[in-house]
Amino acid sequence: MERLSSTPAAPAAIPDEEVVRRVLSGEAALFEVLMRRHNQRVYRAIRALLRNEAEVEDAMQQAYLHAYAHLGQWNRAAAFRTWLLRIAVNEALSRLRPARRLELLAVEGEEEERMDPDARDPERQAAGRELLALLEEGIDRLPALYRATFMLREVEGLSTAETAECLGVSAEAVKVRLHRARAALREGLVERAAGVARGAFPFDAPRCDRVVAGVLARLPPARP
Numbered sequence: 566m567e568r569l570s571s572t573p574a575a576p577a578a579i580p581d582e583e584v585v586r587r588v589l590s591g592e593a594a595l596f597e598v599l600m601r602r603h604n605q606r607v608y609r610a611i612r613a614l615l616r617n618e619a620e621v622e623d624a625m626q627q628a629y630l631h632a633y634a635h636l637g638q639w640n641r642a643a644a645f646r647t648w649l650l651r652i653a654v655n656e657a658l659s660r661l662r663p664a665r666r667l668e669l670l671a672v673e674g675e676e677e678e679r680m681d682p683d684a685r686d687p688e689r690q691a692a693g694r695e696l697l698a699l700l701e702e703g704i705d706r707l708p709a710l711y712r713a714t715f716m717l718r719e720v721e722g723l724s725t726a727e728t729a730e731c732l733g734v735s736a737e738a739v740k741v742r743l744h745r746a747r748a749a750l751r752e753g754l755v756e757r758a759a760g761v762a763r764g765a766f767p768f769d770a771p772r773c774d775r776v777v778a779g780v781l782a783r784l785p786p787a788r789p
Contacts, residue, residue, distance in 0.1 A: 581645035589637055596636075600629055600777050603646060606721050607653045608768040610731065613716035614657035614709060622772065624660060626779045628653040633784065643730055650717070650731040700765050703750045711746035718743050720765050 581599065588595050604625070611624045632652050639648050704712055704720070717728045718739065725743075729736045 582641065585636060585639060585645060596633055597777055597781070599645075599649075600780060601773060603649055604773045604776060605768045606646060606650060608772075609716050609721050609766050610650050610653045610713070611657045612766055613704075613713040614654070615660060616705065620660065622776055622779070624656045625653070625776050626783065628656040629776075629780045630783060631656065633780075644727070647723075647727045647730050650723075650727075651733070654713070654731050654733075697765055704765070707746055707749055711742050711749060714739055714742040715746040716766075720763065722763065 579598070581602070584595050584598050588599075607625055607628060608621065611621050611628070612618075615621050615624060628649075632649055635652075639645060643651075704715060707715060713732060714728060717723045717731055718725065723731065725736050725739050729739045732739070734742075
């Protein structure tokens with residue numbers, strides 16, 4: 566693959582399948598289209614597991630580099646976004662302590678967990694961003710295994726099957742975790758946020774540019 570250029574050469578309307586085919590055919594610059602198209606959902610998937618923003622961005626870059634290196638392995642059995650999010654989740658999980666990683670992957674015998682009182686963000690709370698601030702704070706305080714499920718299923722809007730594929734658990738486990746996540750949020754929070762949930766945890770243009778630039782700078786040189 567040739568090194569990516571700074572300007573993608575395809576309109577946003579081209580499906581992922583076609584963009585991937587063209588990247589694999591030599592139009593490597595189009596990988597930037599995939600990054601910009603999926604940056605928001607990749608950020609949310611990783612942010613659900615890693616709450617340090619600097620580490621989140623580094624994990625995003627590593628996930629994209631891994632996806633780029635193994636793009637030919639996407640077999641289209643699942644949607645491209647599902648395949649990419651699975652890579653992103655695995656990258657985030659690899660950065661967690663082994664015990665915490667096993668806890669997140671557990672399916673049977675899951676125990677109820679309480680919200681993390683240390684996960685409150687005083688600056689965000691003080692800023693008073695009303696409903697979105699309350700929603701983001703509530704999600705941040707969920708146990709990680711419920712937070713990841715809620716972020717993918719409700720905030721990002723993935724199906725139960727896609728969420729299960731991304732997290733490497735069964736659809737039933739997703740349903741159980743989602744039910745517990747909803748119950749753990751403060752009374753009425755989900756209902757109050759129903760109309761604006763998709764706007765939570767935005768990944769704005771400057772951060773999108775930073776992640777894309779970081780990946781471009783770290784890609785291998787062009788192959789002969």
